Amino acid sequence: MLQIKNLHAGIEDKGILKGIDLEVKAGEVHAIMGPNGSGKSTLSSVIAGKEEYEVTEGEIFLNGENIDELGPEERAHAGVFLSFQYPVEIPGVSVTNFVKTAINETRKAKGLEEMPASEMLKKIREKAELLEIDRKFLSRSLNEGFSGGEKKRNEIFQMAMLEPKLAILDETDSGLDIDALRIVANGVNKLRNKDNAVIVITHYQRLLDYIVPDFVHVLHNGKIVKSGTKELALELEEKGYDWIKQEATI
Amino acid sequence: MSKYTEEELQKELETKEYEYGFYTDIESETFPKGLNEDIIRAISKKKNEPEWMTEWRIDAFKIWSEMEEPEWANVHYEKPNFQNISYYSAPKKADPNKTLDDVDPELLEMYKKLGISIDEQKKLQGIAIDIVVDSVSVATTFKKTLAEKGIIFCPISEAIQEHPELVKKYLGTVVPKKDNFYAALNSAVFTDGSFCYIPKGVRCPMELSTYFRINQAGTGQFERTLVIADEESYVSYLEGCTAPSRDENQLHAAVVELIALDDAEIKYSTVQNWYPGNAEGKGGVYNFVTKRGLCETNSKISWTQVETGSAVTWKYPSCVLKGNNSVGEFYSIAVTNNFQQADTGTKMIHLGKNTKSTIISKGISAGRSQNSYRGLVQIAAKAENARNFSQCDSLLMGNKCGAHTFPYIEAKNKTAQVEHEATTSKIGEDQIFYCNQRGIDTEKAIALIVNGFSKDVLNKLPMEFAVEAQKLLEISLEGSVG
Ligand SMILES: Nc1ncnc2c1ncn2[C@@H]1O[C@H](COP(=O)(O)OP(=O)(O)OP(=O)(O)O)[C@@H](O)[C@H]1O
Ligand SMILES: [Mg+2]
Numbered sequence: 001m002l003q004i005k006n007l008h009a010g011i012e013d014k015g016i017l018k019g020i021d022l023e024v025k026a027g028e029v030h031a032i033m034g035p036n037g038s039g040k041s042t043l044s045s046v047i048a049g050k051e052e053y054e055v056t057e058g059e060i061f062l063n064g065e066n067i068d069e070l071g072p073e074e075r076a077h078a079g080v081f082l083s084f085q086y087p088v089e090i091p092g093v094s095v096t097n098f099v100k101t102a103i104n105e106t107r108k109a110k111g112l113e114e115m116p117a118s119e120m121l122k123k124i125r126e127k128a129e130l131l132e133i134d135r136k137f138l139s140r141s142l143n144e145g146f147s148g149g150e151k152k153r154n155e156i157f158q159m160a161m162l163e164p165k166l167a168i169l170d171e172t173d174s175g176l177d178i179d180a181l182r183i184v185a186n187g188v189n190k191l192r193n194k195d196n197a198v199i200v201i202t203h204y205q206r207l208l209d210y211i212v213p214d215f216v217h218v219l220h221n222g223k224i225v226k227s228g229t230k231e232l233a234l235e236l237e238e239k240g241y242d243w244i245k246q247e248a249t250i
Numbered sequence: 251m252s253k254y255t256e257e258e259l260q261k262e263l264e265t266k267e268y269e270y271g272f273y274t275d276i277e278s279e280t281f282p283k284g285l286n287e288d289i290i291r292a293i294s295k296k297k298n299e300p301e302w303m304t305e306w307r308i309d310a311f312k313i314w315s316e317m318e319e320p321e322w323a324n325v326h327y328e329k330p331n332f333q334n335i336s337y338y339s340a341p342k343k344a345d346p347n348k349t350l351d352d353v354d355p356e357l358l359e360m361y362k363k364l365g366i367s368i369d370e371q372k373k374l375q376g377i378a379i380d381i382v383v384d385s386v387s388v389a390t391t392f393k394k395t396l397a398e399k400g401i402i403f404c405p406i407s408e409a410i411q412e413h414p415e416l417v418k419k420y421l422g423t424v425v426p427k428k429d430n431f432y433a434a435l436n437s438a439v440f441t442d443g444s445f446c447y448i449p450k451g452v453r454c455p456m457e458l459s460t461y462f463r464i465n466q467a468g469t470g471q472f473e474r475t476l477v478i479a480d481e482e483s484y485v486s487y488l489e490g491c492t493a494p495s496r497d498e499n500q501l502h503a504a505v506v507e508l509i510a511l512d513d514a515e516i517k518y519s520t521v522q523n524w525y526p527g528n529a530e531g532k533g534g535v536y537n538f539v540t541k542r543g544l545c546e547t548n549s550k551i552s553w554t555q556v557e558t559g560s561a562v563t564w565k566y567p568s569c570v571l572k573g574n575n576s577v578g579e580f581y582s583i584a585v586t587n588n589f590q591q592a593d594t595g596t597k598m599i600h601l602g603k604n605t606k607s608t609i610i611s612k613g614i615s616a617g618r619s620q621n622s623y624r625g626l627v628q629i630a631a632k633a634e635n636a637r638n639f640s641q642c643d644s645l646l647m648g649n650k651c652g653a654h655t656f657p658y659i660e661a662k663n664k665t666a667q668v669e670h671e672a673t674t675s676k677i678g679e680d681q682i683f684y685c686n687q688r689g690i691d692t693e694k695a696i697a698l699i700v701n702g703f704s705k706d707v708l709n710k711l712p713m714e715f716a717v718e719a720q721k722l723l724e725i726s727l728e729g730s731v732g
């Protein structure tokens with residue numbers, strides 16, 4: 001599904017990602033952990049195609065195709081979804097209207113007709129229920145005045161609506177209370193199947209109790225310095241990052 | 251690959267083209283350029299006007315000749331040479347008394363391009379439409395249906411002939427001849443426009459609509475609209491405007507007078523899309539308009555406007571809240587792009603007790619345009635318990651445009667409550683990326699954000715036109731045009 005080879009990227013003269021290799025196959029869950037500022041969000045932005053970052057070296061393949069030349073919306077059409085660490089506000093645009101536009105623009109790009117209103121409504125109802133979202137919430141302006149947790153839940157609602165092939169969840173757990181975490185995590189699990197893949201970026205083991213990763217990677221200073229299975233996350237929870245940082249500098 | 255950086259957005263916006271920029275080759279009768287008493291008499295004669303009307307015009311001309319063009323608005327332009335404009339131009343075959351079948355096919359073709367096929371309009375229940383091309387009114391539909399309710403909706407030239415008592419009584423009472431330079435000019439030379447009278451207690455069953463179009467080169471358009479809502483009546487009125495793309499500047503100086511008698515309500519909506527000039531700032535319409543409404547006791551006037559066109563706009567739809575408990579509202583979206591300049595806003599003059607006004611202004615600036623809001627809230631000494639709420643929001647795209655807010659508040663009564671809120675925001679790269687990430691391309695993303703920003707005002711438009719206005723906003727701000 002996703003293949004990243006020797007990826008170097010940064011902003012202006014500053015390198016942030018310094019040689020990332022990663023392969024994510026359909027049906028897998030990968031967790032990416034790592035200290036603040038190590039480049040996790042940058043990596044997700046670069047995969048999603050944010051133009052602000054310049055790719056100086058390396059390649060990204062999606063389903064075997066180099067996506068270097070694709071704009072962010074084209075990558076989205078190809079099935080990439082990013083649950084933002086900091087979702088932005090769009091005043092005056094309701095969640096429903098936004099999601100509807102997103103779905104129909106994606107369909108348009110694929111040469112499909114707009115989704116019939118009844119089908120759209122049914123889907124909205126279904127997914128709102130899955131994530132225990134009050135439907136009144138959906139008529140509010142996108143992210144405007146949403147609490148931290150509401151923003152994150154809304155991201156996953158959009159993911160549920162868009163049914164991506166590759167979902168990257170950037171600290172979706174931060175800001176969620178204990179119940180919300182369970183609801184959102186269960187929602188994500190229900191959306192998983194053998195044809196899609198999830199990358200979860202997190203600082204905490206508790207999310208990984210629910211969304212169990214097949215692989216765990218540690219990002220430090222723009223590089224993946226350690227990869228392992230879910231046990232690695234437990235080890236990190238216990239020991240912190242210092243031992244890895246030390247290993248990495250040796 | 252569409253990507254978003256400030257610079258590219260800038261470029262994209264500059265390539266915007268004007269969709270209605272065609273010129274229709276209709277045989278026209280156009281007066282020689284220049285302005286003097288003879289021309290005014292000739293216009294009046296052409297229109298078969300009674301003596302009193304001719305004299306009224308001459309009087310206005312004398313007043314105008316003594317006046318100086320105003321300088322205070324935050325706009326810069328080359329002043330029109332008033333002797334180099336033709337003050338009368340009419341499609342030759344137009345005759346309001348003929349049926350639609352007699353209308354010049356070229357004209358009909360033009361309406362089609364404007365998206366206002368009259369045939370369709372005829373069928374479309376709920377909207378009566380009057381179309382003014384250059385100086386004359388060429389088609390008024392639905393006249394009969396309206397007449398059954400006693401509603402008069404016709405070209406003002408016709409009203410002068412058929413309903414002189416109403417015209418005489420109200421014309422110039424809200425916007426006096428000497429009100430300002432352009433109002434005086436309009437009073438002297440106005441050639442057509444719409445007249446509307448809603449009798450006492452009647453709720454107008456459909457939207458009344460006027461479509462203005464400047465077609466002929468070197469002409470000015472000076473239309474005059476007079477809407478009278480008698481006691482306890484209601485009317486919703488919409489005007490739309492377009493003009494061909496031309497290198498020279500064209501002048502449009504209209505006057506609109508609204509009169510809401512006791513307990514009446516007038517909703518007046520405008521979708522203005524005059525040619526804004528090209529990307530270098532050449533050409534475009536100068537839109538200098540005086541719009542004012544008078545509210546008697548318990549009455550209400552709402553102005554809603556979506557302004558995307560014109561090279562220079564100078565316009566302040568206002569309400570004189572004369573009667574106690576009367577209500578004035580102003581909802582505006584003004585979009586400027588490239589080199590457009592807009593200085594628009596409103597005046598709310600509170601004279602009566604318990605009068606209330608609301609102002610919601612949304613300015614959107616792109617390119618190198620300048621967008622100014624200028625609002626006056628005036629509360630007279632006798633206006634006990636007057637209330638005003640004003641909100642002015644500006645949205646900027648790129649770094650070369652400007653948004654300016656000039657609120658003036660004059661409260662002479664201590665019980666007045668006046669609130670003013672203002673915000674300025676920018677469309678952020680993060681917002682665009684967020685939309686892109688969800689599969690929405692940059693153009694659509696801008697449209698979405700702009701629509702969201704304008705929602706409070708779009709919601710005030712009659713349903714049929716809200717959709718049209720939304721489209722217009724997209725066209726005005728996007729690179730591609732259909
Ligand atoms: N647009 C930018 N401009 C300047 N510096 C940036 C930009 N984006 C990222 N950086 C820098 O790159 C480094 C990596 O940032 P990134 O947001 O990817 O970290 P992260 O691993 O997601 O951290 P956190 O765990 O705190 O979310 C940081 O030092 C950050 O300051
Ligand atoms: Mg981060």
